[in-house]
Amino acid sequence: MTAEHPSPDLSFEQVDPVYRAFIEDYLRLHGVDPVKFCKPLPGQDEMFFNAILPNYEFDSSISAFKFVESAMRLGEAYRQIAEGVFGGFDKLGTVLDFASGWGRLTRLLEQRLRPDQIYVADIYHQAIDWQVATFGVNGVHSAKDPAVFDHAGKHDIVLVGSMFSHLPTELFHQWLERLYRLVGPRGVLAFSVHDEAILPAGEVMDASGLHYLRFSESSSLDLDIYGMSYVTEAFVGAAIARLAPGLSWRRFPKGLYENQDLYVVGAPGVDLSGLTLASSPMGGFESVATLSNGDLEFSGWAIERTPGATISQVSVHVGGAPVLSVVPGIERPDVLKHFPGSANAPVGWSFRLSRDQAQAGATVRAHLQSSSGLTGYCYARAPEPATFTYSGWSRRALR
Ligand SMILES: C[S@@+](CC[C@H](N)C(=O)[O-])C[C@H]1O[C@@H](n2cnc3c(N)ncnc32)[C@H](O)[C@@H]1O
The missing domain is CATH 2.60.40.10 (Immunoglobulins)
Incomplete structure (x- = not known):
């Protein structure tokens, strides 16, 4: 698949009935309606077609199951933030899924929150337009440059899943600062990174604490803005310290996806010292x-x-x-x-x-x-x- 030649959409009807039965059972165990969740996977979704599918030898049935599994793990992390910081989904105001892609999380969030509470943003404007049309959520078009990203909302949870894990140093700082400004007074910014513990063999961490490699799953994003980055906790801690003095923040190793660490930063005065967050086995x-x-x-x-x-x-x-x-x-x-x-x-x-x-x-x-x-x-x-x-x-x- 390339940006010019996307794959055809994958309908869950095309999934082997054995896997479909697994998927439906799995979703029901998590209190998720399979009919609502199993909307077709758009052929332009690079996360599915360029990352998950090749990882499972292009077997679309296994990959569809793995997609659902990954969405539920993401949902479990989100649930723990919603419950641990706010007391549950019913206590939440609006939330923003920044770098949402084609809405892996939205499929779940729309079953927990009203559509008008959910904001999604991505540099892929067609992904945002698809989510607005499909789920009725609020869409925001993002940009390469954080300075021109135009969104004035304040949100209880600003989640950024697997974007900081792809940013070079300057953009890491700029996006952190820009997105932190979208956190409401009782809210949190939660973002995932590749920790130095998973630095590929043969690579050496830079003295700065961020090591950037010029490749990614994206067939269209410029490698000056989106590659693979690996960070130390000291780097992230120093980046958070630049936002405001004395913020409460936590690192949850392997807290998001299979191998990414999750950092949660509170708005000024929000104490996260009691927040616990486990990874799904x-x-x-x-x-x-x-x-x-x-x-x-x-x-x-x-x-x-x-x-x-x-x-x-x-x-x-x-x-x-x-x-x-x-x-x-x-x-x-x-x-x-x-x-x-x-x-x-x-x-x-x-x-x-x-x-x-x-x-x-x-x-x-x-x-x-x-x-x-x-x-x-x-x-x-x-x-x-x-x-x-x-x-x-x-x-x-x-x-
Ligand atoms: C690995 S995908 C993760 C997608 C989604 N969070 C998920 O878990 O399925 C990274 C996403 O970051 C988005 N992205 C990259 N640069 C961005 C930017 N400057 N503004 C908004 N989104 C961006 C990409 O378009 C892509 O959808």
């Missing part, structure tokens, strides 16, 4: 084997990225009903390379189900239950008796 099935007695043995991996938390158990549901639970006890150092700089070691788990427990075609759902209070979910389908097979998608789900 991640994991997936990797194999299912049919044993000689016909039982099925499933195995998979999981990682808890929240410092100090652990995945205490994996509970297994078949067709929606709980069947058994296991404590993950296998070391999986091979998984760590996908989660560099993670506070906790990845773990493996396995369990057996008889054919009575898991008939062919049954949906098997593993709940990765964390001591943080959050749960991750992963899915497999019980195979036909004659097959002895990997579940296929899950090995790739390691990415």
